[in-house]
Amino acid sequence: xxxxxxxxxxxxxxxxxxxxxxxxxxxxxxxxxxxxxxxxxxxxxxxxxxxxxxxxxxxxxxxxxxxxxxxxxxxxxxxxxxxxxxxxxxxxxxxxxxxxxxxxxxxxxxxxxxxxxxxxxxxxxxxxxxxxxxxxxxxxxxxxxxxxxxxxxxxxxxxxxxxxxxxxxxxxxxxxxxxxxxxxxxxxxxxxxxxxxxxxxxxxxxxxxxxxxxxxxxxxxxxxxxxxxxxxxxxxxxx
Amino acid sequence: xxxxxxxxxxxxxxxxxxxxxxxxxxxxxxxxxxxxxxxxxxxxxxxxxxxxxxxxxxxxxxxxxxxxxxxxxxxxxxxxxxxxxxxxxxxxxxxxxxxxxxxxxxxxxxxxxxxxxxxxxxxxxxxxxxxxxxxxxxxxxxxxxxxxxxxxxxxxxxxxxxxxxxxxxxxxxxxxxxxxxxxxxxxxxxxxxxxxxxxxxxxxxxxxxxxx
Numbered sequence: 001x002x003x004x005x006x007x008x009x010x011x012x013x014x015x016x017x018x019x020x021x022x023x024x025x026x027x028x029x030x031x032x033x034x035x036x037x038x039x040x041x042x043x044x045x046x047x048x049x050x051x052x053x054x055x056x057x058x059x060x061x062x063x064x065x066x067x068x069x070x071x072x073x074x075x076x077x078x079x080x081x082x083x084x085x086x087x088x089x090x091x092x093x094x095x096x097x098x099x100x101x102x103x104x105x106x107x108x109x110x111x112x113x114x115x116x117x118x119x120x121x122x123x124x125x126x127x128x129x130x131x132x133x134x135x136x137x138x139x140x141x142x143x144x145x146x147x148x149x150x151x152x153x154x155x156x157x158x159x160x161x162x163x164x165x166x167x168x169x170x171x172x173x174x175x176x177x178x179x180x181x182x183x184x185x186x187x188x189x190x191x192x193x194x195x196x197x198x199x200x201x202x203x204x205x206x207x208x209x210x211x212x213x214x215x216x217x218x219x220x221x222x223x224x225x226x227x228x229x230x231x232x233x234x235x236x237x238x239x
Numbered sequence: 240x241x242x243x244x245x246x247x248x249x250x251x252x253x254x255x256x257x258x259x260x261x262x263x264x265x266x267x268x269x270x271x272x273x274x275x276x277x278x279x280x281x282x283x284x285x286x287x288x289x290x291x292x293x294x295x296x297x298x299x300x301x302x303x304x305x306x307x308x309x310x311x312x313x314x315x316x317x318x319x320x321x322x323x324x325x326x327x328x329x330x331x332x333x334x335x336x337x338x339x340x341x342x343x344x345x346x347x348x349x350x351x352x353x354x355x356x357x358x359x360x361x362x363x364x365x366x367x368x369x370x371x372x373x374x375x376x377x378x379x380x381x382x383x384x385x386x387x388x389x390x391x392x393x394x395x396x397x398x399x400x401x402x403x404x405x406x407x408x409x410x411x412x413x414x415x416x417x418x419x420x421x422x423x424x425x426x427x428x429x430x431x432x433x434x435x436x437x438x439x440x441x442x443x444x445x446x447x448x449x450x451x
Contacts, residue, residue: 122267139263159260186285191260204249206258220249239253 007037017050034067051084103136114149129166131181143190147181147197154186161190161205165197165213182213245277245288246295255298268310270301270317272398316443325354326446331363336445341367344377348384362387364442365401365433374431375403375410382412390414391435403430 004021009029017033023040034050044061051067057074068084075093083101086092092106096113103119108127115121115132126140131149140158145151146166163183173180183198193205197213208221212230219225219236227233246254252262265271277288297317304313328346331337337360345363346352352359366383369375375383383401391414403412406427414435415421 124267139267141260141264141267157259157263157266159264189259189263191258204259239249 004037007031017048023054109140145183147183149181150179151181151183152185153183156185156188156190158190160192161188162192162194163196163198244291245279246291248287248289251289251294251298255295255302257298257302264310265301268314270310270314271297272317274398317440325356326360327354328352331355331360334445336360336442337363337367338371341370341380344370344380345384348381349388358387358391360446361435361439361442362391365435365438368438369431369433372431379403379410379412382410386412386414398434398436400432400434402432404428405430 004019007015007018007020007023009015009025009027011027012029013025013027014030014032017031017035020035020037023031023035023037023042025042025044025046027044029042029044029046031046031048032050034052035048036053038054039056040052040054040058042059042061042063045063046059046061047064047066049066051069052065053070055072057069057071059074059076059080060078062079062081063076064081064083066083069082069086069088071088072090074088074091076096076098078096080096080098081101082098085102086100086104086106088104088106088109091108091110092104093110094113094115098111098113098115100115100117100119102117104115104117104121104123106121106123108125109115109121109123111126111128111130111132113130115128115130115134117133118135120136120139121134122139124141125144126138126142127144128151129146129148131147131151132153133151134153136153137155137157138153139156141160143156143158143161143163145163147163148166165181167181181197183195183200185198185200187202187204188195188198188200189204191206193203193207194209194211195203195214195216196211199215201217202220203210203216203218204220206222207224208219209226210216210219210228210231210233212228214228214231214233216232217234219233220239221236222239225236225238227236248262252259262271266273266276271294275289275294277290278285279288280286301313308316328342328351332339332342341363345359345366349359355363362384365387366380369383370377370380386401397416399414399416401412401414403410404423404427405411406423410430
């Protein structure tokens with residue numbers, strides 16, 4: 001295989017897309033076209049008007065990608081807007097804000113900031129220490145949420161689902177309920193479901209624990225149901 | 240799709256004995272196609288339903304095969320994408336995947352080939368199935384080869400159907416993405432309809448079995 005050249009932009013620069021071995025941008029960079037590379041390292045502001053394929057992606061600052069993103073590893077420190085489908089086959093770490101215009105497919109997803117997607121999320125491990133908003137189904141083997149901000153999702157489905165609260169009640173939350181660190185979902189289905197501070201219409205599972213601060217419309221369980229004295233449950237049915 | 244042909248998620252889990260975790264894992268691995276998840280409103284809000292026959296058959300298959308194969312290998316088998324395998328004509332005969340008769344017909348049309356691509360193997364396999372079932376004639380077999388060669392690439396990754404109709408003895412063979420909503424006048428007779436995705440699945444199974 002022929003070796004490919006690197007792309008470097010420092011200061012303000014524009015470039016065409018193409019196939020590179022390493023891409024590094026410092027400052028304001030605009031890449032016009034589909035880009036494929038081994039690694040992409042961006043500091044400052046970067047925008048790609050096309051699809052991005054890269055083994056590893058690191059973003060410090062802000063980044064916008066118009067097309068599909070396909071990577072093995074991605075670390076986002078800052079703000080990223082990815083307007084199409086995102087596939088990240090190994091590890092996705094979000095330390096800032098990530099907004100995805102379509103869906104997200106990954107292996108391990110770690111959110112220490114905020115994730116927003118317009119469609120479904122599918123991965124093996126989904127761990128959150130922050131907040132998320134997913135307009136669709138969150139489908140993961142392990143869902144581990146430490147609530148720190150308001151979280152919203154339509155449906156959660158998976159093997160093990162755990163929702164905990166990471167911080168104590170603050171004063172603001174008492175006055176503005178919309179800002180309280182709670183999980184809002186329509187349906188939660190899993191084998192092991194363990195919830196705290198969750199609002200859901202329906203929770204279904206084999207072993208279900210409804211902990212403090214929960215408001216659940218209907219619980220359906222196969223083996224056992226543990227409920228906290230503080231939890232509100234509309235109706236519970238053993239199948 | 241009729242109401243009766245659907246099965247609710249709850250009923251499905253009860254009937255097959257699988258758990259939510261397994262169902263979602265299989266969905267993640269694309270063992271169950273996205274379009275089988277039919278959302279309908281019900282008294283609890285929204286419920287997921289599945290086409291009954293398809294999903295029950297698929298889950299039975301997954302349960303039977305998952306010990307021998309990894310989930311990714313299974314996903315590959317169920318995907319309508321073409322496999323990468325190619326095989327020599329001699330081997331196909333040896334392994335009893337196709338008959339000499341159908342292969343000869345194929346070679347008559349396409350010329351002799353040392354190595355058959357997956358697409359070619361599929362064509363011969365479908366040809367073999369239909370000829371053996373007595374559903375098509377040799378002439379119609381030639382039409383089949385032509386239609387598969389010309390158009391299959393366009394439809395490759397989609398679940399498509401192969402169908403043959405006759406009107407007053409005149410055959411018409413076509414490849415369609417969905418034959419659900421096609422209506423002909425009463426003189427037209429459906430001779431057969433064949434889901435290519437199912438044939439690909441069968442064929443991949445056969446090719447794999449032999450390797451093991």
